[in-house]
Amino acid sequence: MTTTRNGRGRRMLTFGAVLQGAGGHIAGWRHPLSPPDGGLDLAHHIRVAQTLERGTFDVVFVADLLAVSGAHLDSLPRTARSNTFEPLTLLAALSTVTERIGLVGTASTTYNEPFHVARKFASLDHLSAGRAGWNVVTSVSPREAANFGRDTHLEHDLRYRRAAEFVDVVRALWDSFDDGAVLRDTAAGRYYDPAGLHTPHHRGEHFTVRGPLSISRPPQGHPVIFQAGSSEAGRDFAARDGEVVFTAQRELAGAQRFYADVKARAAARGRNPDHLLVWPVLAPIVADTEAAARARRDELLDLIHDDVARRLVQDTVGDLDLSGYPLDGPLPEIGETNGSRSRQEQMVGLARGENLTIRELARRSSGGGMIIGTPETIADHVEEWFTGRGADGFNVGFPYLPGAAEDFVDHVVPELRRRGLFRESYTETTLRGHLGLPRPSARPGPEDRADVGAESGAESGAETSEAVSR
Numbered sequence: 001m002t003t004t005r006n007g008r009g010r011r012m013l014t015f016g017a018v019l020q021g022a023g024g025h026i027a028g029w030r031h032p033l034s035p036p037d038g039g040l041d042l043a044h045h046i047r048v049a050q051t052l053e054r055g056t057f058d059v060v061f062v063a064d065l066l067a068v069s070g071a072h073l074d075s076l077p078r079t080a081r082s083n084t085f086e087p088l089t090l091l092a093a094l095s096t097v098t099e100r101i102g103l104v105g106t107a108s109t110t111y112n113e114p115f116h117v118a119r120k121f122a123s124l125d126h127l128s129a130g131r132a133g134w135n136v137v138t139s140v141s142p143r144e145a146a147n148f149g150r151d152t153h154l155e156h157d158l159r160y161r162r163a164a165e166f167v168d169v170v171r172a173l174w175d176s177f178d179d180g181a182v183l184r185d186t187a188a189g190r191y192y193d194p195a196g197l198h199t200p201h202h203r204g205e206h207f208t209v210r211g212p213l214s215i216s217r218p219p220q221g222h223p224v225i226f227q228a229g230s231s232e233a234g235r236d237f238a239a240r241d242g243e244v245v246f247t248a249q250r251e252l253a254g255a256q257r258f259y260a261d262v263k264a265r266a267a268a269r270g271r272n273p274d275h276l277l278v279w280p281v282l283a284p285i286v287a288d289t290e291a292a293a294r295a296r297r298d299e300l301l302d303l304i305h306d307d308v309a310r311r312l313v314q315d316t317v318g319d320l321d322l323s324g325y326p327l328d329g330p331l332p333e334i335g336e337t338n339g340s341r342s343r344q345e346q347m348v349g350l351a352r353g354e355n356l357t358i359r360e361l362a363r364r365s366s367g368g369g370m371i372i373g374t375p376e377t378i379a380d381h382v383e384e385w386f387t388g389r390g391a392d393g394f395n396v397g398f399p400y401l402p403g404a405a406e407d408f409v410d411h412v413v414p415e416l417r418r419r420g421l422f423r424e425s426y427t428e429t430t431l432r433g434h435l436g437l438p439r440p441s442a443r444p445g446p447e448d449r450a451d452v453g454a455e456s457g458a459e460s461g462a463e464t465s466e467a468v469s470r
């Protein structure tokens with residue numbers, strides 16, 4: 001099994017899209033075509049998910065923050081960021097009105113327990129007949145601590161150590177039941193085979209979890225693991241457990257380095273590097289001409305309020321109060337953040353490298369790598385990154401919804417299909433199938449183990465094949 005390929009063995013693109021409210025751009029909710037209620041409208045979310053499915057996207061992705069966005073709440077009343085759905089609840093609803101598209105949601109390993117997460121994603125995988133994916137995050141925002149009885153955020157690298165053990169426990173819980181252990185033998189009165197139920201008995205540095213999980217093995221074995229680490233600790237974690245790795249890289253050279261680096265790290269852990277897909281972000285605005293696309297972008301950027309521009313830069317570069325600095329002046333000196341270091345380095349590098357003012361940095365950073373153009377030039381960009389091994393696919397953050405997604409599906413997707421880079425129709429039914437990822441076996445031998453996390457099961461050395469009858 002290799003990365004997604006067409007019938008003739010050619011490597012094919014894969015695509016996800018972020019779905020939450022009125023779109024990825026901070027001023028998207030002010031766009032004349034955005035949903036009138038600020039984005040908590042189920043019909044709107046269904047419309048976008050079904051549009052993406054019409055475009056044979058692999059994934060609809062719901063990001064998450066366990067706090068309202070914005071450190072001091074000053075700019076919050078000017079954004080739609082404080083009013084979002086809980087991801088799994090939204091994805092469960094979407095599972096009933098879609099048939100093929102993968103359903104990927106974020107859950108934090110810092111402010112959850114493994115049992116909760118294992119159970120929820122197993123449920124989503126069953127509800128959707130094998131379309132669930134978990135975006136494993138260690139919580140990017142220090143503000144989440146205050147919602148969980150803590151004064152400070154866990155230290156960056158400690159969060160990743162906890163995350164690695166967390167994922168091991170979740171995998172062990174998903175493997176509680178063997179495939180086929182649930183018999184439903186009504187004649188003999190045997191619901192499941194007790195020999196096919198295993199209790200993890202996990203005792204580790206961060207978690208003690210007896211198990212077993214109270215739901216049978218997910219249709220995919222394990223829902224697909226998504227991840228977005230970028231720092232040293234984050235990339236190691238991606239190499240260990242990530243099957244799709246998001247990255248905010250905006251330049252091709254940086255994306256190529258990231259791509260080569262995480263694949264090499266995965267190979268060094270004994271994994272097949274084709275089983276780790278790299279998805280940079282893409283925020284496209286498409287129109288018939290370059291000028292029309294630029295006009296659409298400028299219309300959106302002009303909707304960024306001054307308070308939002310200042311806060312946007314402050315939140316992105318981290319640990320800095322910009323209130324005394326003029327928006328049309330340069331970014332001052334700043335210290336290292338305990339939040340996302342890679343993001344901080346990227347933003348500061350951009351500001352210094354191009355001599356940007358705070359306002360310009362806000363406009364540039366607000367789109368998350370906006371690509372503006374015609375269907376052909378956007379397809380050129382996608383093709384260049386894909387064939388140049390900077391990307392196996394993209395996580396598309398449409399700046400405003402549903403319009404930008406409809407334009408992409410109607411104009412860019414056909415162009416990518418014409419070039420033979422993207423599927424004409426779904427050929428598989430599960431998310432693992434779409435992505436060309438293997439299904440983890442329930443009781444893996446040493447050769448399978450390498451592909452479900454190199455150290456998987458190490459902490460669960462106490463894992464027994466004890467069969468329990470409940």
Ligand SMILES: Cc1cc2nc3c(=O)[nH]c(=O)nc-3n(C[C@H](O)[C@H](O)[C@H](O)COP(=O)(O)O)c2cc1C
Pocket residue numbers: 062063064065106135136137138139140141227228229230231232233234235246247248281339340341342343395
């Ligand atoms: C496309 C994308 C989506 C992300 N989604 C989330 C999210 O939903 N919740 C979250 O807390 N962090 C999210 N992150 C942040 C990452 O989890 C991670 O903290 C960040 O990439 C920095 O990596 P580092 O922790 O290794 O420095 C996302 C990052 C990217 C690039």
